[in-house]
Amino acid sequence: MENNLKKVDIIFEIDEKQSPLAILEKTVKRPADEIILDLIDSGLKGRGGAGFPTGLKWKFTRNEDSEVKYVICNADEGEPGTFKDREIIDRVPEKIFAGMAICGFVIGAKEGYIYLRGEYNFLLKNLQKKLDEFNAGMKKTGIDFTIYIKSGSGAYVCGEESALFESMEGKRGEPRNKPPYPTVAGYNSKPTVINNVETLVYTTMICHMGPERFKALGTKDSRGSKVFSVSGDTPISGIYELELGMPLNEFVDGFGDGDTKAVQVGGASGHCVPRKKFNDTIIGFEGIPTGGSMMIFNSSRSMYNVLHDYLEFFTEESCGQCTPCRVGCQQLLKGIEAVKRGERPPAYLDDLKKLTATMKIAAKCGLGQSVGNPFNSIIDNFREEIIY
Amino acid sequence: MSKYLVNLKINNMPIAVEEGTTILEAAKKLNFRIPTLCNHPDLTVAGNCRVCVVEVKGARLLAAACATPVSEGMEVLTNSEKVRIARKHIVELLLAEHNADCTKCFKNGHCELQDLSGEYRIGDHVFLDLVKPSSKIQDISSPSIVKDDSKCIRCQRCVRTCTELQGVSALGVVNKGDHQRISTFLNKPLHEVVCTNCGQCINRCPTGALTERNYIEEVWNALYNPSKFVVVQTAPATRIALGEDLGIQVGERVTGKMVAALKKLGFNKVLDTDFTADLTIMEEGTELLTRLKKALVDKDEKVVLPMMTSCSPGWIKFQEHMYPELLDNLSTCKSPQQMFGAVAKTYYADKINIKAQDMIVVSIMPCVAKKFECERPEMRDSGYQDVDYVLTTRELAMMIKQAGIDFDKLEDEHYDSILGESTGAAVIFGATGGVMEAALRTAYEIVTGREVPFTNLNIKPVRGMEGIKEASIKIKSVKPEWSFLEGVELNVAIAHGLANARKLMEKVRSGEASYHFIEIMGCPGGCLGGGGQPIPTSPEIRKKRAEAIYSEDLEMVIRKSHENPEVAEIYREFLGEPLGHKSHDLLHTHYKVRKRY
Numbered sequence: 001m002e003n004n005l006k007k008v009d010i011i012f013e014i015d016e017k018q019s020p021l022a023i024l025e026k027t028v029k030r031p032a033d034e035i036i037l038d039l040i041d042s043g044l045k046g047r048g049g050a051g052f053p054t055g056l057k058w059k060f061t062r063n064e065d066s067e068v069k070y071v072i073c074n075a076d077e078g079e080p081g082t083f084k085d086r087e088i089i090d091r092v093p094e095k096i097f098a099g100m101a102i103c104g105f106v107i108g109a110k111e112g113y114i115y116l117r118g119e120y121n122f123l124l125k126n127l128q129k130k131l132d133e134f135n136a137g138m139k140k141t142g143i144d145f146t147i148y149i150k151s152g153s154g155a156y157v158c159g160e161e162s163a164l165f166e167s168m169e170g171k172r173g174e175p176r177n178k179p180p181y182p183t184v185a186g187y188n189s190k191p192t193v194i195n196n197v198e199t200l201v202y203t204t205m206i207c208h209m210g211p212e213r214f215k216a217l218g219t220k221d222s223r224g225s226k227v228f229s230v231s232g233d234t235p236i237s238g239i240y241e242l243e244l245g246m247p248l249n250e251f252v253d254g255f256g257d258g259d260t261k262a263v264q265v266g267g268a269s270g271h272c273v274p275r276k277k278f279n280d281t282i283i284g285f286e287g288i289p290t291g292g293s294m295m296i297f298n299s300s301r302s303m304y305n306v307l308h309d310y311l312e313f314f315t316e317e318s319c320g321q322c323t324p325c326r327v328g329c330q331q332l333l334k335g336i337e338a339v340k341r342g343e344r345p346p347a348y349l350d351d352l353k354k355l356t357a358t359m360k361i362a363a364k365c366g367l368g369q370s371v372g373n374p375f376n377s378i379i380d381n382f383r384e385e386i387i388y
Numbered sequence: 389m390s391k392y393l394v395n396l397k398i399n400n401m402p403i404a405v406e407e408g409t410t411i412l413e414a415a416k417k418l419n420f421r422i423p424t425l426c427n428h429p430d431l432t433v434a435g436n437c438r439v440c441v442v443e444v445k446g447a448r449l450l451a452a453a454c455a456t457p458v459s460e461g462m463e464v465l466t467n468s469e470k471v472r473i474a475r476k477h478i479v480e481l482l483l484a485e486h487n488a489d490c491t492k493c494f495k496n497g498h499c500e501l502q503d504l505s506g507e508y509r510i511g512d513h514v515f516l517d518l519v520k521p522s523s524k525i526q527d528i529s530s531p532s533i534v535k536d537d538s539k540c541i542r543c544q545r546c547v548r549t550c551t552e553l554q555g556v557s558a559l560g561v562v563n564k565g566d567h568q569r570i571s572t573f574l575n576k577p578l579h580e581v582v583c584t585n586c587g588q589c590i591n592r593c594p595t596g597a598l599t600e601r602n603y604i605e606e607v608w609n610a611l612y613n614p615s616k617f618v619v620v621q622t623a624p625a626t627r628i629a630l631g632e633d634l635g636i637q638v639g640e641r642v643t644g645k646m647v648a649a650l651k652k653l654g655f656n657k658v659l660d661t662d663f664t665a666d667l668t669i670m671e672e673g674t675e676l677l678t679r680l681k682k683a684l685v686d687k688d689e690k691v692v693l694p695m696m697t698s699c700s701p702g703w704i705k706f707q708e709h710m711y712p713e714l715l716d717n718l719s720t721c722k723s724p725q726q727m728f729g730a731v732a733k734t735y736y737a738d739k740i741n742i743k744a745q746d747m748i749v750v751s752i753m754p755c756v757a758k759k760f761e762c763e764r765p766e767m768r769d770s771g772y773q774d775v776d777y778v779l780t781t782r783e784l785a786m787m788i789k790q791a792g793i794d795f796d797k798l799e800d801e802h803y804d805s806i807l808g809e810s811t812g813a814a815v816i817f818g819a820t821g822g823v824m825e826a827a828l829r830t831a832y833e834i835v836t837g838r839e840v841p842f843t844n845l846n847i848k849p850v851r852g853m854e855g856i857k858e859a860s861i862k863i864k865s866v867k868p869e870w871s872f873l874e875g876v877e878l879n880v881a882i883a884h885g886l887a888n889a890r891k892l893m894e895k896v897r898s899g900e901a902s903y904h905f906i907e908i909m910g911c912p913g914g915c916l917g918g919g920g921q922p923i924p925t926s927p928e929i930r931k932k933r934a935e936a937i938y939s940e941d942l943e944m945v946i947r948k949s950h951e952n953p954e955v956a957e958i959y960r961e962f963l964g965e966p967l968g969h970k971s972h973d974l975l976h977t978h979y980k981v982r983k984r985y
C-alpha cells in the first residue's frame with residue numbers, strides 16, 4: 001500500500017506495559033463524568049453503522065434512574081462484506097471486555113453481554129476462555145462487573161439493537177418501536193448501552209491514551225480511525241485500520257486492481273459509488289459512512305447481479321413484520337427481474353425508486369429504511385446495466 | 389399520580405394531552421381519523437402494518453401514530469403529501485400480497501383492508517402480484533375456524549390475541565422475509581394443535597384470513613327439506629348483539645325481533661338455550677351442594693373442590709390441553725347448548741311426536757367453539773348427534789339479510805313453548821360472572837329458604853370486567869337438612885378470557901387459593917364477547933353488551949332458575965330429579981386428556 005492512506009494501529013496495538021485489565025483498573029479510579037467528557041471530546045461515534053456519539057449514549061444511560069442497567073456488545077456482524085469484528089474478537093478480546101466494564105462503571109451496570117453472531121460460534125471456545133480469565137481478574141481487583149456471552153440466532157436483523165434485545169429475551173428477533181430508545185428501555189426493558197465491538201475497543205483505547213491522539217486523526221465530523229473490511233476485486237483483501245475522512249479515490253488507488261468501476265461503501269445496506277464520483281467522495285460521516293465494509297467491483301462485474309444479490313439478501317433477511325420492508329423488498333427484487341425480462345418498461349424503475357422513498361421513511365427499522373441506498377445508487381449510476 | 393400535560397399541534401390545531409398518549413389517540417380527540425390495521429383496542433401495540441404513519445415536523449422518519457407517544461412541541465401532519473404517498477404505497481403493497489377476491493370472501497363488506505383500499509381507490513396496480521399459490525390452500529381442519537393465508541396481512545392481531553388475551557399461543561409468527569407467515573406449532577393443522585376454537589382471533593382479524601367455518605348452506609338445506617323438522621335454540625348472548633350486524637346500535641336488545649326473524653326464516657320451532665341454562669343451574673347447583681356435602685360431612689377424600697363451570701367449550705378444551713390434572717374439578721354438566729340438544733331429541737321429540745332422526749337441531753351461538761363441541765363424540769346421548777349445526781350470531785345476521793328480512797321493522801314475537809321459557813338467571817349466563825350469580829341465586833335459596841342477601845337479587849361483586857373476580861358469601865340460618873353449611877364462608881372466583889383462567893388455575897394448582905366454586909368463560913367478557921359475536925369488539929362494546937344483558941335480566945318476570953315453570957315440568961315429567969339417572973344419561977358428560985402439542 002504505497003500511497004497517501006494513513007494506516008493506524010490503535011485497535012490491534014498490543015501494549016506490553018499495560019494490559020486491558022490494567023487500563024480498566026486505572027480508568028475506574030477516575031470520576032465517571034470525566035470519562036464521559038473525554039469520550040465526548042474525542043468525537044467517537046458508533047462504529048456499528050448508525051454513528052451515534054458514544055459519549056452521549058453513555059451519558060444518557062448514566063442519567064437514567066434504575067437499579068438495573070446493562071452493557072451489551074453487539075457482535076452480530078452480519079452485514080455482507082463486513083468481517084472486522086471477527087478479527088477484533090479473535091485478536092484483542094480483552095480490549096472489548098475492558099470497554100464493556102468501563103461502560104458498566106460509567107453508567108452503573110453490573111452485567112454485560114456479548115451477543116455473538118451465530119456463525120461465529122467457532123470463536124466461542126477461545127473467547128469464553130479469555131472471558132473467564134478476565135471476569136476472574138475483575139473479581140480479584142474488586143470490580144463489580146460480570147460479562148456473559150449469548151449466542152446469536154443467525155438472523156441479520158438481530159444485529160439491529162432492539163431486535164437483538166428481543167432475541168436475548170428469548171423472543172422472536174423483531175425490531176421494536178422507537179421510542180423508547182435503549183438508553184431508556186433496552187434489554188429486559190432496562191436502560192442499556194449497546195455498542196459495536198469496535199466502538200468498545202476505541203473507548204478502551206481513548207481511556208488509555210487520552211482523547212487527543214484519537215482526535216488528531218480524521219476530520220471534524222469523523223474523528224479518529226476505523227477498521228475496514230476490504231473485499232471484492234482487490235489483490236489485497238483483508239482488514240485495515242485507516243484514518244477516517246479519506247477521499248475514495250485514494251482508497252481505490254491503494255486497494256483497487258487498476259480496473260475499479262465501483263465501490264460499495266457500507267455493505268449491502270450502503271451506497272454504491274461509481275468511478276466518476278471517486279474524486280469527490282469522502283469516507284466518513286460527512287460523506288458516505290460505513291460500518292467498515294468496502295467492496296470493490298471491477299469492470300468485469302455485472303451491476304445487475306450485484307444489486308440482485310443485495311435485494312435477494314434483504315428479501316430473505318427482512319424480519320417480515322412491517323409492510324414497507326417485507327413487501328417492498330420483494331417488489332424491488334421482482335421488479336428489476338421484470339424490467340430485465342422486458343415485462344415491465346424501464347420507467348418502472350422510477351416507480352420502484354419512489355417506493356424506496358416510502359421504505360426509507362416508513363419502514364420500522366434501519367433494515368427496511370436503508371434498502372433504498374444500494375437500490376438508488378446502483379440504478380442511478382448503472383441504469384443501462386439493469387435494463388439491458 | 390396525575391400525569392403531565394403535553395402540548396402539541398396536529399394539522400396545526402393545538403391540543404394538550406396526558407403524557408404517554410399516542411399520536412393516534414391525540415388525533416382522535418381532535419376528530420382526525422388516522423387509518424390503522426395492526427392496532428386493536430384490546431391488544432398491545434405492534435406498529436407493524438405502518439398504515440398509520442404520520443409526519444412529525446423536523447423528523448427524518450414518519451412516525452407510526454399508534455406506537456409513538458406525543459412529545460412537547462410536536463407538530464404532526466396526518467395528511468401531508470409525504471404521508472399520503474407512503475400510506476397509499478403501503479396499502480398497495482398489502483394488496484400486492486393479497487388474494488383480493490372480495491366477491492367470494494366471507495368478510496366481503498366487513499373487512500378493514502377492503503375499507504381502506506376502498507378509501508384509497510387503488511385501481512392502477514402499479515406493483516407486481518406476489519400472492520403465493522401455496523398460500524391459497526385453506527386450513528379447514530378445524531370444525532370451528534378457517535385459516536386462509538392468502539388473505540393474511542401479517543398484522544399479528546391474531547397472534548397477540550391468542551397469546552395476550554387467551555394465553556394459548558396456538559398461533560405464532562414463523563420464518564422471516566418473504567416467507568414470514570402466521571402458523572401453528574410445526575405448521576400442523578389447527579385441529580391438531582392446542583387451539584381451543586375460542587375464535588377470539590377471528591374477532592380481531594381485520595381481513596378474511598381467519599373466519600368461522602360457516603354452515604349457512606347446510607342450515608338452508610335443512611330448512612328447505614320438507615322431511616325435516618328443524619328447531620332452533622338461541623344462546624343468551626345472541627339477543628343483545630345480533631342487532632349490531634343488522635344496522636342497530638350496540639347495546640340494544642333484539643330478543644323479540646330475533647325470534648320473529650327465525651320464524652320468518654322457516655324454523656319449525658324457535659326455542660331458547662336460556663331454558664337449558666336454567667336447567668344447567670339446577671344440575672350444577674345440585675352438583676356443587678353435593679360435592680360440598682361429601683367434602684364437609686362425609687370427609688370424602690375423592691371429592692374434588694373447587695368445582696369449575698363447564699359451559700364454555702373453549703375453556704373445556706383449554707383445560708383438557710393445559711391442566712389435564714384438574715379435569716375432575718370440572719362440573720360434569722354439559723353446556724346449555726348440549727343439554728338442549730339432548731333434551732330436544734328425546735323428551736321434546738316425544739312430546740311433539742317427531743322422530744329424533746327427523747329432527748334437526750340448529751344453535752345460534754355467540755361462539756365458534758360450540759361448532760367443535762357439537763361434533764364431540766360424547767355429544768350423541770340422544771342416539772343421534774344432539775346438535776346438528778351451530779351458527780354464530782354473525783351467520784344468523786347473514787341469513788336474515790339473505791332472506792331479505794327488514795330486521796329493524798320486525799314486530800317482537802315470543803319463543804315457542806315448551807323449551808322456550810326462561811328466567812333472568814339464564815340471560816345473565818351471557819356475561820362474565822353470570823353463571824356464578826345465577827347459581828348463587830338458586831343455591832342460596834335452596835339452602836336457606838331465603839333469597840340471596842343482595843339488593844334486588846343483583847350480586848354486584850361477581851359482575852364487571854375485571855379479569856379475575858373473587859367473592860365470599862357467608863351462609864347463615866340454613867334449613868335443617870343443610871345444617872353442615874351453617875356459617876360456611878363460600879369462596880368463589882370468576883375469570884374470563886383464557887389468560888385469566890390460566891392465572892386462576894395456577895393459583896388453584898399451587899394451593900395458594902381455596903375456592904369452592906369457580907366460573908370460567910373462555911372469552912373476554914364472557915359469551916357477550918364470544919368468538920361468534922359481531923365484529924368489531926372492544927372494551928366499550930363489551931361493556932354496552934353487558935349493560936344490555938343485565939337490563940334484560942331486570943325486566944324478566946322470573947329471575948331465578950329454580951322458578952322456571954318449564955324446568956319444574958321437565959323434572960316432573962321426565963328427568964325426575966337433578967343428578968338423577970336420566971340427568972346423568974343426558975345432561976352430564978366427561979372430559980378427555982389432550983396433548984399440549
Ligand SMILES: Cc1cc2nc3c(=O)[nH]c(=O)nc-3n(C[C@H](O)[C@H](O)[C@H](O)COP(=O)(O)O)c2cc1C
Binds near residue numbers: 079161366
Ligand atoms: C438490520 C441492522 C443490522 C445491524 N447489525 C449490526 C451489527 O451486526 N453490529 C452492530 O454493531 N450494529 C449493527 N446494527 C446497528 C445497531 O442497531 C446499533 O446501532 C449499534 O449496535 C450501536 O452501536 P454503536 O453505537 O457502537 O455503533 C444493525 C442495524 C440494523 C438496522
Ligand code: SF4
Binds near residue numbers: 157175317318365367
Ligand atoms: S424494516 Fe424490515 S427488518 Fe425492520 S422491522 Fe420492518 S420488516 Fe422487520
Ligand code: SF4
Binds near residue numbers: 486494501596597
Ligand atoms: S379479506 Fe377483505 S380485501 Fe381480502 S378478499 Fe376478503 S373482503 Fe376482500
Ligand code: SF4
Binds near residue numbers: 558582586
Ligand atoms: S381460536 Fe382461540 S385458541 Fe385458537 S388460535 Fe384463535 S385465539 Fe388461539
Ligand code: SF4
Binds near residue numbers: 541542594595
Ligand atoms: S390472520 Fe388475520 S389477524 Fe392474523 S396476522 Fe393475518 S390478517 Fe392479521
Ligand code: FES
Binds near residue numbers: 427
Ligand atoms: S396501526 Fe400503526 S403501525 Fe399498524
